[in-house]
Amino acid sequence: MFKDQSQTSLPPEETKAERTRRKVFDTAMTLFRGRGFDETTMRDISKDAGMALGTAYYHFPSKEAIISAYYESTQSRHHAYVTEHLAECKTLQERLHMVFHSKLEQVQGDRRMLGAIFKFNGDPKHPLSVLGDETRELQRQSVATLALALRGERLGREVAELLPLALWALQMGLLLYLLYDSSEGQRRTFRLMDQSLALTVQLLGVVRNPLLGPVVTPILRQVGQMLDDAQISLKDRPPILQELK
């Protein structure tokens, strides 16, 4: 219809195909948020987007692929937000608070979509399984984003290795909790999050207490070895869990 003459120089990358793809994505997001993932059909999406069913499938190989795209986009938005606001936070508490709160606020409106993400963890072969092969890179990024909150902390080797993964697990748990939390404004999840983070900081204090070193260090070391052995680790190429052996 329209030749895109207004933007000859700015983004030369917005091809027609990309515009269609975005139209599918945006329409799907609106419908998913409104009715939920399962209640929205691909036919609904293509109809609302003003195109044929096959067209939507040309741009997204499956319905879940749309969720996957959402997953990527929130992750990168979160990462951007965190890197931007990191300098403003002075203490560890502040950094953890900022990192976790921004994540939660970001996905707060998408509660009904989270289910669609958690749904696929049961299938190791499934591309959307958070623990699986295909989301490995995404999961690595997610851990890296959270690890930014630990920047500059003096941590023992064991803690430095384990904590980012533990934070990731905590975040996953909180997102799962969010999914079930229909309290107003999801305040329950926010409270649980604050308490969890306070506890984390407190535990970190215990772990760093030199008097308790002899008790704590061997345990941490053992936990680390155990997770390594089970390949639930972060050492160089981080799989979390792919098909094992």
Next chain:
Amino acid sequence: MFKDQSQTSLPPEETKAERTRRKVFDTAMTLFRGRGFDETTMRDISKDAGMALGTAYYHFPSKEAIISAYYESTQSRHHAYVTEHLAECKTLQERLHMVFHSKLEQVQGDRRMLGAIFKFNGDPKHPLSVLGDETRELQRQSVATLALALRGERLGREVAELLPLALWALQMGLLLYLLYDSSEGQRRTFRLMDQSLALTVQLLGVVRNPLLGPVVTPILRQVGQMLDDAQISLKDRPPILQELK
């Protein structure tokens, strides 16, 4: 076809309907184990069971309901096994070992079916969500079975409240790991399990150390309060997570 004349007195409860239902269940189990849940069609099941599609649906309201029945049957088999063998185990280690090993051995052959169970956790409304409303009773039983391993232990109030739930979470984690573990005989999962249990016992030692009481007790108390507040608790009617507030 056959009038069942051989059992006039033994089980008066095996009606024809029950026999058909069992036929559906058994056929489904065979196919699920062989090809996996998703790869098995309701049409496959009904054909192999020698009946029409609608008949299978008369006895099970949905495909997932068959998994649900499996879920119940393993839980009760596990419980029976544990109560029977509990007396043979003298130490805490032995009891934990027996309880966890028997569970794992029981579901070992059903790896491919576990995915179908984990799949539904994403949806709070879904009857098969392990955290949800409808599986509450089943989850309570599961925790109770695991708690049998702690019978007779002297535990502080906080630990006594938290540990069973922690064991349940551990078991869930191990089952998820099992799902991804295609190592021969699932030895990776067994090893991870043994290590986790050893660590559990070791941690229990730390927690019980009277010298560390002042450090450990307030933390445990706080964790307990936090989970209570978030309704992730076991106090009287245990919800774990249902739709919140």
Next chain:
DNA sequence: TCTACTATTTGAACGTGTTCAAAAACCTCC
């Protein structure tokens, strides 16, 4: 044995996600 009722079985039909061959639009080089 017949009658009325219930429990069970049947397969056609529906809505879904997905696939695909063909049509249409677009692009590039002459």
Next chain:
DNA sequence: GGAGGTTTTTGAACACGTTCAAATAGTAGA
């Protein structure tokens, strides 16, 4: 502007889980 090629769009078709009205088998009371 037209020929040849590629990208995008289209809607019919498929297999699946599920529903349902109708057919059949079973049962209990006369």
